[in-house]
Amino acid sequence: MTAAAWEWVAALAAVAVAASLPYWLPTVVVALRVRVFALVNGDEGIAVPGERVGVEDFKRLYADPAADGRSRGAALSDLFWYWLAPGPQVHQEHLEPGPRYDDVARTTRSTLARLRRDEWAELVTRCADRELDRLAAAERPGRVREVRLRDAMMPLWAAVYYEVVFGEPCPDEARDLIVANADDVASALKCTSLRHMRRRERLTGYLRAKLASGAAPPRLPAALDAAEQVYYLQGTYFNTAVVQMSEATAHLLLALAARPDLQRRLREEPEDTGLIDRVIDETLRVYPLFGVAHRITSADIALGEAAIPAGSVLLFNYPAFQHSGAPDADAFDPDRWLRDHPGHLNHIPFGIGANRPCPARAVAPLTMRVAARRVLRRYALASAAGHTRSLPNRGPCLLLPLGAGPDASPNTGLDTPRPPALRLARQRLRDRWEDVWRSLVQLVLGTYMVWHARRLRLCTTHFATHLATEEGSR
Numbered sequence: 001m002t003a004a005a006w007e008w009v010a011a012l013a014a015v016a017v018a019a020s021l022p023y024w025l026p027t028v029v030v031a032l033r034v035r036v037f038a039l040v041n042g043d044e045g046i047a048v049p050g051e052r053v054g055v056e057d058f059k060r061l062y063a064d065p066a067a068d069g070r071s072r073g074a075a076l077s078d079l080f081w082y083w084l085a086p087g088p089q090v091h092q093e094h095l096e097p098g099p100r101y102d103d104v105a106r107t108t109r110s111t112l113a114r115l116r117r118d119e120w121a122e123l124v125t126r127c128a129d130r131e132l133d134r135l136a137a138a139e140r141p142g143r144v145r146e147v148r149l150r151d152a153m154m155p156l157w158a159a160v161y162y163e164v165v166f167g168e169p170c171p172d173e174a175r176d177l178i179v180a181n182a183d184d185v186a187s188a189l190k191c192t193s194l195r196h197m198r199r200r201e202r203l204t205g206y207l208r209a210k211l212a213s214g215a216a217p218p219r220l221p222a223a224l225d226a227a228e229q230v231y232y233l234q235g236t237y238f239n240t241a242v243v244q245m246s247e248a249t250a251h252l253l254l255a256l257a258a259r260p261d262l263q264r265r266l267r268e269e270p271e272d273t274g275l276i277d278r279v280i281d282e283t284l285r286v287y288p289l290f291g292v293a294h295r296i297t298s299a300d301i302a303l304g305e306a307a308i309p310a311g312s313v314l315l316f317n318y319p320a321f322q323h324s325g326a327p328d329a330d331a332f333d334p335d336r337w338l339r340d341h342p343g344h345l346n347h348i349p350f351g352i353g354a355n356r357p358c359p360a361r362a363v364a365p366l367t368m369r370v371a372a373r374r375v376l377r378r379y380a381l382a383s384a385a386g387h388t389r390s391l392p393n394r395g396p397c398l399l400l401p402l403g404a405g406p407d408a409s410p411n412t413g414l415d416t417p418r419p420p421a422l423r424l425a426r427q428r429l430r431d432r433w434e435d436v437w438r439s440l441v442q443l444v445l446g447t448y449m450v451w452h453a454r455r456l457r458l459c460t461t462h463f464a465t466h467l468a469t470e471e472g473s474r
């Protein structure tokens with residue numbers, strides 16, 4: 001071959017490699033990221049399910065009374081504390097069992113129980129309508145617009161949880177601070193962005209001033225001091241609740257956006273809650289919000305032939321558990337809930353009843369249902385973007401207005417608009433290429449944050465200082 005021919009071959013090969021990047025690079029980068037994480041973070045921990053513990057023992061081990069350590073003794077905790085700062089030492093999820101934990105957990109339970117079901121529905125309806133009005137006002141009536149579902153849902157849940165905590169409508173300033181805080185936490189957790197403590201501390205300052213002005217929420221944990229109570233509010237409601245609800249609703253709407261038939265069925269039977277509840281169950285089964293929840297064992301646990309020694313770090317892998325137990329467990333099929341007995345499906349979206357389950361497990365599905373219905377009443381949804389559990393793309397979705405504008409009455413499936421094929425094709429292509437760039441960003445930022453968290457050692461230092469103080473006061 002001539003030199004010119006070689007140049008052509010090389011150029012064609014380079015184009016072929018470049019064009020195929022979206023199909024293999026993100027997977028390679030994810031695998032690399034896992035290895036880098038293990039390298040920097042140490043490969044502590046017993047994977048459950050895994051080599052030592054099978055799927056059949058997953059729930060039994062999770063529910064064991066000795067699987068009760070939360071933060072202390074696991075290097076992994078330094079990373080979670082880093083991501084959830086400020087105030088991870090009083091975050092309910094990370095408190096060790098004891099009187100402080102009991103007080104905090106009781107306060108959260110009673111705060112969520114303050115509203116009746118109809119009051120929750122009214123609150124979410126009002127906040128959703130207000131946010132959807134804002135969205136509509138930013139566009140010409142009737143125009144198709146593209147949103148990232150997680151971003152579109154965050155202001156709604158910020159407004160809902162502000163009102164749950166303070167019993168009054170959420171002012172715009174607070175809403176923006178809560179969204180900035182929650183978005184920062186969620187993006188850092190997914191390694192798509194670094195954490196920005198100043199952004200988070202602006203909300204801390206706002207809450208501190210609010211409590212100092214006498215506008216006390218009806219319930220605060222008495223076992224915490226004033227500074228800790230601010231962190232409690234920020235961590236539980238304006239971080240965990242807002243992030244989890246925004247992610248869960250984004251997953252639900254994205255799953256519907258890819259399935260026009262399901263949207264049609266839901267619109268045709270707006271009063272039938274059975275189908276939407278099955279879609280919610282299936283969404284949380286296929287896309288569990290938790291990747292891994294960890295526990296540190298406080299005593300030996302006997303498990304058949306195997307024994308798990310005290311001080312072990314157990315890594316309960318939600319996706320691995322929920323995607324097992326049925327041959328088609330990876331498939332998204334809401335009607336499986338009609339065929340299979342729910343007790344036979346591996347489904348623990350809110351954790352395990354015997355071991356610190358989610359306090360919002362009754363409220364979350366109810367409020368997701370209300371929010372989704374308010375969206376579906378105004379828009380048909382369409383998306384060709386990738387849908388993965390960690391949702392790093394934040395759920396790109398086309399909103400196709402039903403009727404002439406925000407005041408349009410609910411439509412039937414017959415007038416559901418057809419999504420513009422060109423926009424969907426463009427969205428798919430853009431999402432694929434964003435994946436390439438994003439996975440590289442996640443690799444770099446994730447590695448940096450794991451390293452930074454190991455340097456700061458927030459959890460390790462906290463317990464070392466506490467033990468030293470306790471020793472000194474004896």
Ligand code: HEM
Binds near residue numbers: 248293
């Ligand atoms: C669909 C939405 C949600 C899902 C899927 C979800 C899921 C979970 C899961 C799986 C756990 C247990 C993790 C473990 O065993 O370590 C948990 C714990 C927790 N969740 Fe949620 N959650 C959601 C919404 C909320 C909301 C709205 C709140 C608001 C207060 C909340 C607050 C908490 C707290 C405080 C804990 C720690 C419980 C404890 O350790 O006592 N979650 N959540």
